Amino acid sequence: MDLAFSQEELDFQEDVRDFLASEYPLDIKEKQDKRLPLEKEDMITWQKILATKGWFAINWPKEFGGTDLSPTKNYILQNELASANTPILIPFGVNMCGPVVYTFGTAEQKKKYLPGILNSDVWWCQGYSEPGSGSDLASLQTKAELQGNSYIVNGTKTWTTLAQHADWIFCLVRTETTGIKQEGISFLLIDMKSKGVEVKPIITIDGSHEVNIVYFDDVKVPRNNLIGDEGQGWNIAKFLLRHERTGIAGIAALKRELKRLKEISANVIVGEGSLLDDSKFRDKLEAAEIELTATEFTELRTLSQISSGGAPGPESSILKIKGTELQQNISELFIEMLAYYSHPFLTETELGSNESIGPDYAGAAMPHYLNFRKVSIYGGSNEIQRNVISKAILGL
Amino acid sequence: MDFNFNEEQTLIQRQVAQFIQRDYEWEKRQTLVTSDLGFSAENWKTFAELGWLGISLSENSGGFGGSALESMIIMEEFGKGLVVEPFLETVILCSGLIDSCGNEEQKADLLGPVISGEMHLALGFTEPQSRFNLADVTTEAKKKNGDYLVNGFKSVVMNGPNANKLIISARTSGKQNDKEGISLFIIDSNLDGVSLRNYPTVDGRRASEVTLENVIVPSNSLLSEEGNGFQHLEDAIDTATLAICAEAVGAMEVLYKTTVEYTKIRKQFGQAIGKFQVLQHRMVDMFMEYEQSKSLLYMATIKNVEGSKDAKKAISGLKYQVGKAAKFIGQQSVQLHGGMGVTEELSVGHFFKRLTTIITIFGNTDYHLKRYSQL
Numbered sequence: 001m002d003l004a005f006s007q008e009e010l011d012f013q014e015d016v017r018d019f020l021a022s023e024y025p026l027d028i029k030e031k032q033d034k035r036l037p038l039e040k041e042d043m044i045t046w047q048k049i050l051a052t053k054g055w056f057a058i059n060w061p062k063e064f065g066g067t068d069l070s071p072t073k074n075y076i077l078q079n080e081l082a083s084a085n086t087p088i089l090i091p092f093g094v095n096m097c098g099p100v101v102y103t104f105g106t107a108e109q110k111k112k113y114l115p116g117i118l119n120s121d122v123w124w125c126q127g128y129s130e131p132g133s134g135s136d137l138a139s140l141q142t143k144a145e146l147q148g149n150s151y152i153v154n155g156t157k158t159w160t161t162l163a164q165h166a167d168w169i170f171c172l173v174r175t176e177t178t179g180i181k182q183e184g185i186s187f188l189l190i191d192m193k194s195k196g197v198e199v200k201p202i203i204t205i206d207g208s209h210e211v212n213i214v215y216f217d218d219v220k221v222p223r224n225n226l227i228g229d230e231g232q233g234w235n236i237a238k239f240l241l242r243h244e245r246t247g248i249a250g251i252a253a254l255k256r257e258l259k260r261l262k263e264i265s266a267n268v269i270v271g272e273g274s275l276l277d278d279s280k281f282r283d284k285l286e287a288a289e290i291e292l293t294a295t296e297f298t299e300l301r302t303l304s305q306i307s308s309g310g311a312p313g314p315e316s317s318i319l320k321i322k323g324t325e326l327q328q329n330i331s332e333l334f335i336e337m338l339a340y341y342s343h344p345f346l347t348e349t350e351l352g353s354n355e356s357i358g359p360d361y362a363g364a365a366m367p368h369y370l371n372f373r374k375v376s377i378y379g380g381s382n383e384i385q386r387n388v389i390s391k392a393i394l395g396l
Numbered sequence: 397m398d399f400n401f402n403e404e405q406t407l408i409q410r411q412v413a414q415f416i417q418r419d420y421e422w423e424k425r426q427t428l429v430t431s432d433l434g435f436s437a438e439n440w441k442t443f444a445e446l447g448w449l450g451i452s453l454s455e456n457s458g459g460f461g462g463s464a465l466e467s468m469i470i471m472e473e474f475g476k477g478l479v480v481e482p483f484l485e486t487v488i489l490c491s492g493l494i495d496s497c498g499n500e501e502q503k504a505d506l507l508g509p510v511i512s513g514e515m516h517l518a519l520g521f522t523e524p525q526s527r528f529n530l531a532d533v534t535t536e537a538k539k540k541n542g543d544y545l546v547n548g549f550k551s552v553v554m555n556g557p558n559a560n561k562l563i564i565s566a567r568t569s570g571k572q573n574d575k576e577g578i579s580l581f582i583i584d585s586n587l588d589g590v591s592l593r594n595y596p597t598v599d600g601r602r603a604s605e606v607t608l609e610n611v612i613v614p615s616n617s618l619l620s621e622e623g624n625g626f627q628h629l630e631d632a633i634d635t636a637t638l639a640i641c642a643e644a645v646g647a648m649e650v651l652y653k654t655t656v657e658y659t660k661i662r663k664q665f666g667q668a669i670g671k672f673q674v675l676q677h678r679m680v681d682m683f684m685e686y687e688q689s690k691s692l693l694y695m696a697t698i699k700n701v702e703g704s705k706d707a708k709k710a711i712s713g714l715k716y717q718v719g720k721a722a723k724f725i726g727q728q729s730v731q732l733h734g735g736m737g738v739t740e741e742l743s744v745g746h747f748f749k750r751l752t753t754i755i756t757i758f759g760n761t762d763y764h765l766k767r768y769s770q771l
Contacts, residue, residue: 001398001399001400001401001465001694001697001698001701002397002398002698002702003397003695003698003699003702003704004397005397006700030486071397072397075397198590212584222667242398279766282769283765283769286765286768286769287716287765289713290713290716290717290765290768291717293692293695293710293713294688294689294691294692294713294717295688295691296689296691297692297694297695298687298688298691299398300399300691301399301690301691304397304398304399304400308400315687318687321683321684322688383677386676386680386681387673387676389680389683389684390676390677390679390680392644394656394676394679394680394683394685395656395660396656396659396660396669396671396679
């Protein structure tokens with residue numbers, strides 16, 4: 001057992017730092033540092049920059065254009081990126097659709113879809129949830145009926161993140177309505193420009209437009225857009241959820257935010273000292289830091305298992321639960337720290353400008369807190385994750 | 397970064413696990429707890445024969461030059477069997493202290509017999525008023541005719557009844573809470589003026605109230621130098637904290653798993669109670685507390701072995717987490733066993749009791765959270 005980095009890994013870390021110092025665009029950095037929303041172009045630009053170094057599709061096998069970075073280098077990279085506060089990557093293509101296509105797709109499908117994901121030219125979104133099926137995903141109703149060489153898709157998907165930017169959507173659809181509900185589900189790729197696809201925004205309590213409802217009205221989809229066999233969709237979805245959960249804890253970003261919280265609260269004057277000197281507040285912050293370290297090492301233990309040949313198992317559900325609890329906890333501590341100045345509700349133009357109200361770090365905190373109520377709900381709610389652990393690990 | 401044990405470590409783990417499974421049956425353990433000695437002298441001999449008593453001590457003291465990692469492995473397995481033999485007190489705490497700051501003569505005199513299983517030791521580091529503050533020492537040692545005259549009182553000295561020798565902290569200069577001026581002495585338990593009131597503790601182990609009244613201690617009993625004992629004491633307590641956390645992690649693993657299995661067979665309202673979601677989620681939370689504790693145990697142990705500069709902070713973080721987890725897993729295991737959980741008959745209550753004392757030993761969660769933030 002050891003925690004040390006090898007010389008090669010230290011060189012890699014240096015390499016990442018140099019890269020960030022020279023290649024991280026200043027205009028994006030400024031928006032990020034002020035916690036302003038990014039444009040679609042900002043996100044794509046950053047992903048393309050990362051791709052030039054092979055630091056975009058880091059988990060993909062080399063044969064499909066990935067980097068297959070070692071777990072330790074991946075850990076270093078994530079920490080450096082987060083510490084520089086670079087934009088988060090949009091996961092739907094690179095971390096979700098891509099792995100499904102190279103794992104379950106045909107040679108032809110790989111050739112058609114993987115390049116667009118690798119170079120960020122094609123924006124993907126995820127069509128899982130429906131108005132009537134949230135945590136009970138298998139109850140989904142969106143129907144795909146085979147007519148000749150096409151599927152005719154009818155139904156509604158919801159909570160579709162950034163669908164307003166998307167070129168394509170990967171969907172779970174029902175190809176069979178009788179029998180066991182899981183076995184009638186298939187994995188289908190749909191061009192968002194198809195006739196009959198309509199996207200409507202959902203505005204969330206933080207005032208942002210992040211999620212959408214996507215309607216499918218007699219949408220004609222070529223039969224060869226099906227990934228795997230008919231009825232294999234549920235297994236693909238499970239594969240995806242397992243993979244998704246390993247990165248979901250967002251440890252590196254949490255470390256950055258906690259550090260920031262500590263720095264700012266040390267400068268918030270309360271009576272004779274600072275807020276950080278207030279033992280009630282301080283205890284909460286230190287307890288969060290310990291929990292964060294524990295979660296970090298739970299993740300590292302999981303990664304170490306994977307690199308010795310194991311697959312990410314249901315243990316990754318712990319990371320989803322602990323990571324999201326911490327994300328919410330820290331966003332809440334920011335509100336506590338700000339007190340009244342968490343209340344002004346600013347427009348995007350006011351945020352980070354001279355028209356801002358209160359300290360310049362104040363405006364984005366409440367929207368972030370409100371927005372982050374989502375994290376214990378999405379990706380399989382934390383209650384569902386507990387069901388998963390209960391069944392798969394505890395055998396209950 | 398690597399979280400795997402090497403071949404030798406894997407071997408030790410297997411050996412200890414096998415001992416617990418084969419030679420440490422629950423009924424036998426319960427007889428030991430109520431015996432006069434409080435543990436098995438025969439087991440202790442076995443530990444010596446298998447080399448466990450010297451595994452973490454340096455080669456120059458006659459040990460095998462292992463580290464906190466080997467101690468962690470042994471203690472985690474011991475925790476699974478709720479082992480009552482005073483390995484923590486004699487080997488980790490006291491021998492570790494002598495190994496790190498004793499002179500050659502002291503090492504030869506004491507550690508040889510410890511490694512061969514003939515010597516037991518206990519550390520008197522708390523006084524009635526001191527709680528977790530190692531610097532709060534009122535026991536006095538005054539120079540007199542080339543010896544030291546020691547007066548004072550040491551409370552809840554773990555393994556006191558069984559110890560051939562005691563190591564105590566005493567003030568040779570300074571005020572009550574000063575870190576400077578604390579000295580460590582190795583005192584023979586049967587010296588004139590040393591009196592022990594021995595008693596069992598709730599976790600089935602043994603401890604003593606030690607009164608020191610005009611005890612004449614020869615100057616060669618001083619460990620390290622006069623007045624600089626605090627740092628050594630703190631280091632020894634930190635190493636022992638790692639070890640006791642490993643014991644807790646082992647105990648918590650058995651306890652949460654025992655509880656999960658029990659809920660699969662215990663039926664109420666016509667079904668196994670493990671089918672109730674409210675209990676399932678409780679047990680998932682127990683499982684997660686265990687995993688998080690284990691993660692910090694590995695992290696803090698490796699940092700300690702590597703001599704990392706935030707090793708002490710990591711230990712306090714670990715003890716905080718272990719304290720929190722031990723309380724939750726202990727209490728909920730009893731709760732989920734219902735009335736059976738509070739009986740003497742089941743092992744559950746005994747695991748709960750040991751976890752409960754571990755929460756306090758070497759500092760509770762409040763203490764370590766505070767220390768964590770100060771380090």
